Amino acid sequence: MVHRPGTSLHLLADLAATRHLADPQAIAAVLTAAAQAARAQLVGLHVHPFGEGQGVTGVAMLAESHISIHTWPETGQAAVDLFVCGEDADAEAGLAVLVEAFGATVTWRQRVARLREASVQPL
Amino acid sequence: MVHRPGTSLHLLADLAATRHLADPQAIAAVLTAAAQAARAQLVGLHVHPFGEGQGVTGVAMLAESHISIHTWPETGQAAVDLFVCGEDADAEAGLAVLVEAFGATVTWRQRVARLREASVQPL
Numbered sequence: 001m002v003h004r005p006g007t008s009l010h011l012l013a014d015l016a017a018t019r020h021l022a023d024p025q026a027i028a029a030v031l032t033a034a035a036q037a038a039r040a041q042l043v044g045l046h047v048h049p050f051g052e053g054q055g056v057t058g059v060a061m062l063a064e065s066h067i068s069i070h071t072w073p074e075t076g077q078a079a080v081d082l083f084v085c086g087e088d089a090d091a092e093a094g095l096a097v098l099v100e101a102f103g104a105t106v107t108w109r110q111r112v113a114r115l116r117e118a119s120v121q122p123l
Numbered sequence: 124m125v126h127r128p129g130t131s132l133h134l135l136a137d138l139a140a141t142r143h144l145a146d147p148q149a150i151a152a153v154l155t156a157a158a159q160a161a162r163a164q165l166v167g168l169h170v171h172p173f174g175e176g177q178g179v180t181g182v183a184m185l186a187e188s189h190i191s192i193h194t195w196p197e198t199g200q201a202a203v204d205l206f207v208c209g210e211d212a213d214a215e216a217g218l219a220v221l222v223e224a225f226g227a228t229v230t231w232r233q234r235v236a237r238l239r240e241a242s243v244q245p246l
Contacts, residue, residue, distance in 0.1 A: 012237070046184060059189065065202075066180065079133075112233065
């Protein structure tokens with residue numbers, strides 16, 4: 001894994017979205033594009049549709065961690081998270097791809113530094 | 124999807140762990156047990172080992188959202204998140220299973236309410 005503790009960012013966002021929320025093929029393509037934009041290496045892509053016209057759960061497994069999405073077409077919502085490690089990864093660029101692709105606005109977001117313990121060097 | 128907006132909890136935790144961090148079979152079993160403890164329905168289970176003795180990325184896709192884990196055997200760390208929806212789901216019970224199975228202590232944790240917009244009812 002190319003993870004480096006101390007460089008881990010977990011970006012969480014809730015979206016109000018206007019398209020693709022019930023479309024597993026589109027969601028797979030968007031996750032792939034988001035991983036690329038985040039400069040992350042895709043090691044697995046899994047999309048689970050809950051039925052015709054219903055929500056979708058999708059996960060892009062990355063060498064740098066993961067991107068996940070859960071959608072609720074009935075309320076026009078999606079919850080995403082982008083967990084990346086390494087100075088080169090760009091979670092914000094990945095989120096921008098998701099926002100654009102879903103015709104979305106971000107209703108809430110939070111940047112969370114993960115694995116902070118490892119970034120503390122003993123004196 | 125059995126998600127109900129307004130009941131979504133995203134529980135994030137970093138662990139200092141003592142076992143199983145490089146064992147994809149054990150991690151698959153632990154994720155399954157954590158989903159069960161969280162009273163969540165597993166709809167997909169994906170585990171990616173990064174090589175002999177190296178870290179593992181695992182994702183349990185749930186009807187209620189997901190559980191993910193990323194491990195760093197070299198530093199004895201794991202980063203987990205448990206995203207569940209619905210009054211019946213119990214993310215804390217899922218986390219307890221992860222902590223016990225990995226012989227871990229929680230070095231950091233955060234409970235994040237997701238999709239809060241939908242919980243606001245118009246007057």
